[in-house]
Structure formats: structure tokens, C-alpha cells
Amino acid sequence: MEQSFSDISLYHEYRSARETEHLVSQKTWDDLNLDDFFEWADRTSSCVGRQYLYDVLHYNRLSEISEQEEVIRKLSADKELRAEIRSELRKLDTPDAYTIASLFSISHPVYSRRFYRLLTILQFAPFVLLGIVYITSSLYVLGILCTSVLVNMVLHYRSKARIQGYFFSIPQLWQLLRQAEKLAQIPLCASVYRDIQKTLQALHPLRKKLSTFRFSIRLESDIAIFAYFFTEIVNVFFLREVIPVSKAFFLLRGRQEQIEEVFRYFGLVDVLCSVSELRDGLPYYVLPEACSEGETFHAEGLYHPLIERCIPNDITLCGKSVLVAGSNMSGKTTFIRAIGLNLLSAQVLHTCFARSFRFPMDTALYSAIHLEDSLMEGKSFFLQEVQIVREMLEAGKECWRFFLLDELFKGTNTVERIAIAKAVLSALAHKNSIVFASTHDVELASLLEDEYELFHFCECVADNTLSFDYKLKPGPVTERNAIRIIEMCGYPQEVVREAYRLVGKGKM
Incomplete structure (x- = not known):
């Protein structure tokens, strides 16, 4: 995959603003050609791993990687296990996965409890009103039903406008939590961070809410277009998207540290595989x-x-x-x-x-x-x-x-x-x-x-x-060859003789 440093550096930009101790200066980064070294050393399988590696290279201190030598050794010895782990890591190797890091540095929308109660009422109102219209055929109730649907439509599209910035990051966050759970079921990966199961368990309610985000319907056929419009009608009518999205934002605000823990766990596992493969080729x-x-x-x-x-x-x-x-x-x-x-x-x-x-x-x-x-x-x-x-x-x-x-x-x-x-x-x-x-x-x-x-x-x-x-x-x-070199390169003899004369007299 073609490297884009603006995407790869997203996580480091967030972290370096918070943690400046032991940070490699930009001068030293350039002096040692560390962009080139990063590209050469990078054997990661996911965008998250790439961002993690780029970040840790910016800190001149013993990293988490140095504490995992036994894991690296086992990955080098068991190529089949490494391939199995990497197949799970590759599920986050699409460019959209770089946007997960943006979730750490933005302020998520805030909704009050009163608003949640109102949403619950508006969610069930069309059901109730539709039943009353069916039983009574009342035009008055039909008008209320139409108003209810109109209000839901406004709420739906206002909510959709607010979550445009999450169009790529939220589905990828859901995928990150899903793949991290799979990695945590592999004993060697679970040993990298002993508390990962506890963290994933705490984030399970968030993962369920995030599953509502279905932005990536591909409109490549008439059937897909029909499916999209049908889903959109259901979402508008019953606020099927607004309520879970609102609750997801609420959960996001309180779980950012745990989400970053999972992000770093996933990235660390990827980089351990990367270091293992890098060593194999040296x-x-x-x-x-x-x-x-x-x-x-x-x-x-x-x-x-x-x-x-x-x-x-x-x-x-x-x-x-x-x-x-x-x-x-x-x-x-x-x-x-x-x-x-x-x-x-x-x-x-x-x-x-x-x-x-x-x-x-x-x-x-x-x-x-x-x-x-x-x-x-x-x-x-x-x-x-x-x-x-x-x-x-x-x-x-x-x-x-x-x-x-x-x-x-x-x-x-x-x-x-x-x-x-x-x-x-x-x-x-x-x-x-x-x-x-x-x-x-x-x-x-x-x-x-x-x-x-x-x-x-x-x-x-x-x-x-x-x-x-x-x-x-x-x-x-002990030797000086500069004048001999310019002589070899065809400098005029008078220039060469003058240079030798000055050196011989100790004028230089």
C-alpha cells in the first residue's frame, strides 16, 4: 500500500501534543533519515500498526516492544502462527482505518438525558399513530402521524449531518474492536497485554452500538440502490439510526482511554510481527x-x-x-x-x-x-x-x-x-x-x-x-590526498603546482 505520511502521522500528532518527554527532535529525525528508516523497517499489516510504529520511533526511550522479546522470538519460530495473526491484522489495512486516530483528538457531540427520552417517544410514536389510523381511519390522527414522521426526518438528517466526520472512522473503530477481540483469543497475543480482555469487555456495549453505523453500502447495482433507499426510509420513520448513534457518542466520550488502549494493543501486536519479519531478512x-x-x-x-x-x-x-x-x-x-x-x-x-x-x-x-x-x-x-x-x-x-x-x-x-x-x-x-x-x-x-x-x-x-x-x-x-585528487580530476597543472608549493611552505 502506498505510504501517506499525513495519514500515518495522525496518531503521533495527537500523542506528541500530550507527551513530550523523550521526544526525538525534528532535527534528529531528519539527520538520521528516519522517514526512510521507517519505510524500510515497516513490515506491518495494518494501518493501526503503521501509525503505532511511526509514533514509537519518535520516542528515544525503551519502548513496549523491548519488553516483548519472548513474543517476538515465538513469532519468528512459528511462521504459521505469525501468518494467522497477520491475516486478522490485515482486516484494518484499508485507508479508512487511518481515521480511527482522529477519534482521540476531537470533541464528540453531547446529548442530554431529556433528549434521549424525547427520542424514545418519537421512535415509538409512528408505531402507535399508525395503529390508531388503521383502527379509526381518523384524518386528524393521520395528520399527527405525518407531523411525527416529518419531525423524525428532520432529526434523522440533522443527526446524519453531525456524524459526517465519523463516516469512515466509526465503522473502522467497530472493526478494530472486533479484530482485537479475535486477537485476544490467541494465547500469544493475549500475553502481550494481560488486561486486554477486561478492556474489551468494558467496550462491548460500545461495539454493539457502533454496529448501527452502516455507511458503506456500495451503490453498484439497482438492487443495492433499492436496499439503500429502503433502509433509509426505515431509519427515518423509526429513528433506527439516530438513537444508537446518540448513545454511541455518549459511550465514546467516556471510553476514549480504553479505546486508545485497544488501539495501542492492536498496533503493538502488529509491530511485534513486523519486527519478527524484519529480523528474518537481516x-x-x-x-x-x-x-x-x-x-x-x-x-x-x-x-x-x-x-x-x-x-x-x-x-x-x-x-x-x-x-x-x-x-x-x-x-x-x-x-x-x-x-x-x-x-x-x-x-x-x-x-x-x-x-x-x-x-x-x-x-x-x-x-x-x-x-x-x-x-x-x-x-x-x-x-x-x-x-x-x-x-x-x-x-x-x-x-x-x-x-x-x-x-x-x-x-x-x-x-x-x-x-x-x-x-x-x-x-x-x-x-x-x-x-x-x-x-x-x-x-x-x-x-x-x-x-x-x-x-x-x-x-x-x-x-x-x-x-x-x-x-x-x-x-x-596521517596522509593528505586532496591535491592529488584534484590533479587526478584534470585541474590545470599550474593550479596543482601552486597548491603543492603553498602546502610545502606551510602557508596553509
């Missing part, structure tokens, strides 16, 4: 672990899952942060993104794209990787970076913090860039913080060698060809 993966004593971070065979045939890398830290040097295209930015993506996936999906992955479990994630000038806001990317880094410096220290920084302050002159970058990186690299920073400035290595572990990526220039091995190597950069 070259390898590992479950995250806490750091061993003396260790602050460890990754072996770490790779970026969105890059085909990605070269894996290893890294272990024991207190220091990381400064990675290297030329463009050598792999340093991809490596930093892979670190961030694995940190988020470890906490949210309980899945790491590595052979071994250990980190402080309670972490916050900050980034400044991809910056552009904002013409609409009149901000250069340098000014944006200044503001983002200030927020990092002001961030709380209650939990471990990971800072991902790519070529700090490249929008300003060399002398000030190196000075500011050194001061900022020193300030960030204190207790309960790990910085992964990349740079072109080899001068930073000597300034930060006491606080940072130094690593680099390098290119190979041979036989007029440029190649990269994308392997992380310990220590600072």
Missing part, C-alpha cells in the same frame, strides 16, 4: 545489552541497514568520546548516522544492526549532522548550528547523552572554526556524555587527544583512481 542482528564494567560504549560489526553491502565497523569506548577525521565520501558521516540509528533502534525495536552492541540503556540523543540555509526564516546554516549546539550545551544531565556532530561550524573561517569546535567539544565531553564528532580539520586532533579517542577514514589514491574501504581506523589522519 544479514545479522543482535539484541542490545548494558555496558560491561569500565565500558561506556561497544559495537562490533556495526552497519547502516539502509546501505546495501554496508562495510561493518567495530568500536569500543571506555570513558572518552570520539573524533573521526576523513575526507568527503570516506564514510565518517555514514558511520555517525549508523551509531545514531542503532541507538534509537536498540531502545525502540530492541534490535541492533551489529554482531554485538552495548550502551548505557537510558540515553538521550542529540544531533547536528545535516544543515541547510533557511531562506524562509532568513537563517544561514551557521546560525542554525549555533542555536542547535547551544541547546546541546544546555541539555540536562539526568541521563546518558549521545551527541552526534558532523563537521562543526563549517560555515565560518578556519581559525575561529577550530577554536569554537575545540571549546564546544571539550564542554560536551564530560560525565554521562559521549560525543561522536567528525571533522576535516586535522588540527583538532592534537587539541582534543586527551579527551577524545581519535579515529579516521581514508581513501586510496593509486593509478589515477580513487577508492575507499570505509573501514574505521584508530589514530589521527
Whole structure:
């Protein structure tokens, strides 16, 4: 099914307005290309599952998914059971199912008890008056009957106008409750949330009322059209739709939290199946672990899952942060993104794209990787970076913090860039913080060698060809190949000679 982020994000928009703690910033979401990661990782079978997955990826904390490893393991081992569960989940894979999330954020119509009593009288009035007309043939009573039907017609169509916004969401809510009940009958699914049976039982009266909503009669034949008009006449005459709809609204207002519980239960089951299938297709993966004593971070065979045939890398830290040097295209930015993506996936999906992955479990994630000038806001990317880094410096220290920084302050002159970058990186690299920073400035290595572990990526220039091995190597950069590369690319010889001359004299 074609993805529509405006539909998929409906539930997250509602939830993020209420719950802001541990929320991944839009900057970090964009830096890590998490829209692309979501599309790649999504193996859900329902729109509800898709919305749930999109929402949990926006929270940098241990998710409900991480508590369900035993369920994921059983789903991976029993493909037939997983297929059975997914067949139930697919009943909510129509675009209309996205609208269920809108029910959480709107105010439902309110009717008084007096109005309910009036509706009950008006519902039975045509029955009684029709019987009297049949017995007495009274024109006076016939007039009252016509008035009664007219009043019912007005009420019917006024009610219909009020529920137009529920045209898609209410039938899908009914389907959600129905399918959740079916899932809850499967022991493995019931174990995901022990109280789901109790919640569904409390919502059973609502489900019965919702069954009255029958908006989706398809007018594709004369018989269907006749059935629609016959049903509409019955609904108008006896208020067959208005009364259950009014009671359904009353029940909706008092049950929103329980409805969201069912929504999240259904979405969680779907995402557990999705994670199970995702893992089946990976070259390898590992479950995250806490750091061993003396260790602050460890990754072996770490790779970026969105890059085909990605070269894996290893890294272990024991207190220091990381400064990675290297030329463009050598792999340093991809490596930093892979670190961030694995940190988020470890906490949210309980899945790491590595052979071994250990980190402080309670972490916050900050980034400044991809910056552009904002013409609409009149901000250069340098000014944006200044503001983002200030927020990092002001961030709380209650939990471990990971800072991902790519070529700090490249929008300003060399002398000030190196000075500011050194001061900022020193300030960030204190207790309960790990910085992964990349740079072109080899001068930073000597300034930060006491606080940072130094690593680099390098290119190979041979036989007029440029190649990269994308392997992380310990220590600072020892070779400079930029002038050799421009020479290979056909720059005029006088330009190349002048560049070599200036470097040789130490002018640069």
C-alpha cells in the first residue's frame, strides 16, 4: 500500500501534543533519515500498526516492544502462527482505518438525558399513530402521524449531518474492536497485554452500538440502490439510526482511554510481527545489552541497514568520546548516522544492526549532522548550528547523552572554526556524555587527544583512481590526498603546482 505520511502521522500528532518527554527532535529525525528508516523497517499489516510504529520511533526511550522479546522470538519460530495473526491484522489495512486516530483528538457531540427520552417517544410514536389510523381511519390522527414522521426526518438528517466526520472512522473503530477481540483469543497475543480482555469487555456495549453505523453500502447495482433507499426510509420513520448513534457518542466520550488502549494493543501486536519479519531478512542482528564494567560504549560489526553491502565497523569506548577525521565520501558521516540509528533502534525495536552492541540503556540523543540555509526564516546554516549546539550545551544531565556532530561550524573561517569546535567539544565531553564528532580539520586532533579517542577514514589514491574501504581506523589522519585528487580530476597543472608549493611552505 502506498505510504501517506499525513495519514500515518495522525496518531503521533495527537500523542506528541500530550507527551513530550523523550521526544526525538525534528532535527534528529531528519539527520538520521528516519522517514526512510521507517519505510524500510515497516513490515506491518495494518494501518493501526503503521501509525503505532511511526509514533514509537519518535520516542528515544525503551519502548513496549523491548519488553516483548519472548513474543517476538515465538513469532519468528512459528511462521504459521505469525501468518494467522497477520491475516486478522490485515482486516484494518484499508485507508479508512487511518481515521480511527482522529477519534482521540476531537470533541464528540453531547446529548442530554431529556433528549434521549424525547427520542424514545418519537421512535415509538409512528408505531402507535399508525395503529390508531388503521383502527379509526381518523384524518386528524393521520395528520399527527405525518407531523411525527416529518419531525423524525428532520432529526434523522440533522443527526446524519453531525456524524459526517465519523463516516469512515466509526465503522473502522467497530472493526478494530472486533479484530482485537479475535486477537485476544490467541494465547500469544493475549500475553502481550494481560488486561486486554477486561478492556474489551468494558467496550462491548460500545461495539454493539457502533454496529448501527452502516455507511458503506456500495451503490453498484439497482438492487443495492433499492436496499439503500429502503433502509433509509426505515431509519427515518423509526429513528433506527439516530438513537444508537446518540448513545454511541455518549459511550465514546467516556471510553476514549480504553479505546486508545485497544488501539495501542492492536498496533503493538502488529509491530511485534513486523519486527519478527524484519529480523528474518537481516544479514545479522543482535539484541542490545548494558555496558560491561569500565565500558561506556561497544559495537562490533556495526552497519547502516539502509546501505546495501554496508562495510561493518567495530568500536569500543571506555570513558572518552570520539573524533573521526576523513575526507568527503570516506564514510565518517555514514558511520555517525549508523551509531545514531542503532541507538534509537536498540531502545525502540530492541534490535541492533551489529554482531554485538552495548550502551548505557537510558540515553538521550542529540544531533547536528545535516544543515541547510533557511531562506524562509532568513537563517544561514551557521546560525542554525549555533542555536542547535547551544541547546546541546544546555541539555540536562539526568541521563546518558549521545551527541552526534558532523563537521562543526563549517560555515565560518578556519581559525575561529577550530577554536569554537575545540571549546564546544571539550564542554560536551564530560560525565554521562559521549560525543561522536567528525571533522576535516586535522588540527583538532592534537587539541582534543586527551579527551577524545581519535579515529579516521581514508581513501586510496593509486593509478589515477580513487577508492575507499570505509573501514574505521584508530589514530589521527596521517596522509593528505586532496591535491592529488584534484590533479587526478584534470585541474590545470599550474593550479596543482601552486597548491603543492603553498602546502610545502606551510602557508596553509
